[in-house]
């Protein structure tokens with residue numbers, strides 16, 4: 140089975156997605172997600188200008204060799220653009236191999252280790268009543284584990300919270316289109332004072348059993364993160380995510396020394412190298428990378444195998460800027476690996492599902508990739524062509540004095 144074509148599809152059904160479509164000389168088609176939110180066209184160019192031409196004529200079955208060829212062979216390694224491009228090739232080749240085998244992809248990864256994939260959904264509110272309603276709405280949708288993001292008094296907007304209620308029930312600004320990045324104001328002390336009161340109220344309302352998660356989005360220093368983790372201990376979080384920018388891996392030692400709140404890190408990481416200290420020293424509990432951003436199934440499987448040696452589990456990144464192709468790839472891994480933890484799930488819009496036809500399902504808090512041979516996602520190119528790319532950016536975050544802060 141030789142690679143005959145490698146097409147890049149850029150489409151924007153509600154938000155921008157980049158997809159690699161690999162075709163073979165025997166008429167099969169495989170897909171990989173290459174979406175890098177806000178930098179989409181850089182990956183599209185990397186694929187169509189540099190990687191696609193190298194793939195033509197290669198044996199589509201040689202997944203590991205192709206991965207190494209693109210990673211080591213290019214001389215320039217790692218980085219979000221490179222690793223998203225390699226991930227797209229890798230996932231498309233796994234899709235093809237599983238189609239040839241006539242099996243859903245998870246069967247090639249060792250088969251199912253569980254019957255369903257526990258998923259968490261997003262709840263958010265500008266104030267407490269709105270947040271409690273949002274949690275109830277997620278529960279009604281079937282979610283049994285919930286990420287809680289709350290507005291902070293005195294701050295107009297904050298990560299994960301819409302400025303106005305989102306009629307689609309989504310997270311608002313994360314889905315929003317900003318041709319120029321909008322700017323938000325951040326106040327660390329106000330956040331640190333307010334957040335424990337939010338979790339106290341949520342626990343009082345929903346009781347001790349509902350698994351609750353929270354995403355700090357890299358906004359704290361290690362000592363501030365240590366303080367927050369400690370303050371949240373009475374509310375028994377499932378995890379505290381990205382409590383500090385973890386490029387400074389050593390900083391996590393300090394956080395760890397002060398709190399037993401479980402820590403999840405890694406959605407901006409794209410290589411196992413980024414995790415070396417964090418995993419070896421057991422400084423985190425969950426690995427957050429996305430298949431789409433960290434080199435595909437081939438690389439993620441090795442990352443999870445390393446994590447398993449240290450009792451660290453998976454928590455694959457699954458926001459709406461991962462396309463259904465990337466989501467499906469994560470689900471096949473989730474089902475197969477032993478050290479699965481939880482999967483983030485933001486259902487996509489109806490427009491997105493018009494373009495990406497998928498076989499995965501969500502029922503009673505659990506996802507399943509389905510039994511369709513391959514990845515179980517196809518792209519309707521006619522539908523994709525109707526949604527033209529429009530530049531869109533995440534907001535930029537500034538402290539009250541105007542200093543740019545982590546987003």
Ligand code: KDG
Pocket residue numbers: 176313354356406456457458460483533
């Ligand atoms: O592109 C950035 C988003 O993927 C990110 O803001 C979502 O933090 C996120 C999460 O945990 O889903």
Ligand code: MG
Pocket residue numbers: 354356380381406
């Ligand atoms: Mg996050």
